[in-house]
Amino acid sequence: MTLKEVKIKNLVIASGNRGKVEEFKDYLNGLGFSLLPKPDEIEVEETGATFIENAYLKASQVAIATQEWALADDSGLEVAALNGAPGVFSARYGKNDRERIARILAELGDRTQREAQFVCAIAIASPDGKIAIDAVGICKGEILYAPAGDRGFGYDPIFYVAQYNLTFAQMSPQLKAEISHRGKALEILRPKLKDLAIS
Amino acid sequence: MTLKEVKIKNLVIASGNRGKVEEFKDYLNGLGFSLLPKPDEIEVEETGATFIENAYLKASQVAIATQEWALADDSGLEVAALNGAPGVFSARYGKNDRERIARILAELGDRTQREAQFVCAIAIASPDGKIAIDAVGICKGEILYAPAGDRGFGYDPIFYVAQYNLTFAQMSPQLKAEISHRGKALEILRPKLKDLAIS
Numbered sequence: 242m243t244l245k246e247v248k249i250k251n252l253v254i255a256s257g258n259r260g261k262v263e264e265f266k267d268y269l270n271g272l273g274f275s276l277l278p279k280p281d282e283i284e285v286e287e288t289g290a291t292f293i294e295n296a297y298l299k300a301s302q303v304a305i306a307t308q309e310w311a312l313a314d315d316s317g318l319e320v321a322a323l324n325g326a327p328g329v330f331s332a333r334y335g336k337n338d339r340e341r342i343a344r345i346l347a348e349l350g351d352r353t354q355r356e357a358q359f360v361c362a363i364a365i366a367s368p369d370g371k372i373a374i375d376a377v378g379i380c381k382g383e384i385l386y387a388p389a390g391d392r393g394f395g396y397d398p399i400f401y402v403a404q405y406n407l408t409f410a411q412m413s414p415q416l417k418a419e420i421s422h423r424g425k426a427l428e429i430l431r432p433k434l435k436d437l438a439i440s
Numbered sequence: 441m442t443l444k445e446v447k448i449k450n451l452v453i454a455s456g457n458r459g460k461v462e463e464f465k466d467y468l469n470g471l472g473f474s475l476l477p478k479p480d481e482i483e484v485e486e487t488g489a490t491f492i493e494n495a496y497l498k499a500s501q502v503a504i505a506t507q508e509w510a511l512a513d514d515s516g517l518e519v520a521a522l523n524g525a526p527g528v529f530s531a532r533y534g535k536n537d538r539e540r541i542a543r544i545l546a547e548l549g550d551r552t553q554r555e556a557q558f559v560c561a562i563a564i565a566s567p568d569g570k571i572a573i574d575a576v577g578i579c580k581g582e583i584l585y586a587p588a589g590d591r592g593f594g595y596d597p598i599f600y601v602a603q604y605n606l607t608f609a610q611m612s613p614q615l616k617a618e619i620s621h622r623g624k625a626l627e628i629l630r631p632k633l634k635d636l637a638i639s
Contacts, residue, residue, distance in 0.1 A: 291574045293492055324635050375490045377576045436523050
């Protein structure tokens with residue numbers, strides 16, 4: 242059976258984060274899937290060393306547990322001068338966004354090498370847990386010396402994109418969705434996913 | 441043990457393709473690894489549905505078999521109007537380059553939607569088979585109506601990059617290495633790999 246012959250009706254979004262689930266719904270609506278939330282009782286540990294591996298683990302385990310097709314993502318920030326930290330530990334780099342941002346700024350200090358990138362990996366697994374589709378999106382930027390902007394979440398206030406002269410936290414949701422790591426990964430995913438929908 | 445504390449001396453290039461091994465050597469030389477070829481008797485089947493999954497499978501299995509760190513890549517061409525074909529079947533789309541190119545051109549016919557992309561996924565696994573690093577590079581282009589250029593290999597003669605007004609088969613090796621899917625993946629990989637080398 243090739244992928245082309247498969248048609249999916251339901252797609253479980255393997256995330257416990259309600260905001261992220263809504264973001265995926267916004268993007269994937271109209272493709273013809275019923276998007277289902279992940280049942281709360283299914284917990285997946287992110288034990289991978291990379292974003293892709295974590296997305297694979299989550300998609301695969303949730304697909305098997307629900308016996309449905311499942312989509313998972315893993316994403317985070319990589320700061321060049323910190324050897325790629327916080328990386329897969331982005332969400333665990335402090336108790337809350339304020340602490341996580343303070344930690345990055347303290348670790349960078351007054352270093353002038355401030356290149357960073359947001360990375361988003363997405364994987365889709367079939368009900369037997371096998372990966373069917375994947376995509377990776379990257380958005381390059383710089384870490385500011387102090388936060389700016391109050392939109393978005395996470396590291397958005399210190400992630401500056403020179404081309405727009407804005408941090409992620411200063412961008413409209415539309416612009417951020419278009420140029421962000423997640424937007425780029427979803428753009429790669431969309432044509433592959435379209436072929437799978439019943440509709 | 442975090443990745444930062446690990447130091448690698450040997451890195452097995454998990455490819456049977458001598459040209460590809462040399463290309464990796466060119467790029468990874470000077471990082472301080474001893475680059476070793478894959479022993480011929482280790483054969484890995486590419487059963488994954490995606491480039492990343494195939495790179496994972498190869499890196500992991502070769503690492504376990506050799507008990508060394510191993511690097512594997514999987515790459516190929518995705519043509520939008522052919523629903524992403526040939527994709528992971530790029531190397532198996534015909535008996536030789538000429539047949540593979542002829543098949544793509546026949547399947548596209550005179551369609552004007554000719555967007556395509558080359559994708560390269562690279563994975564590095566530790567001797568226990570666990571993925572430690574990965575990277576994906578993409579190069580966007582268009583499929584010409586007829587081949588042009590005699591450098592490179594595979595689908596290079598029909599893959600046209602508008603920005604340079606050249607096919608991959610018309611580019612200098614230097615330019616191709618810089619802008620190609622493999623070059624981009626290696627560029628992502630390089631800083632992560634540098635931290636791992638002994639030297």
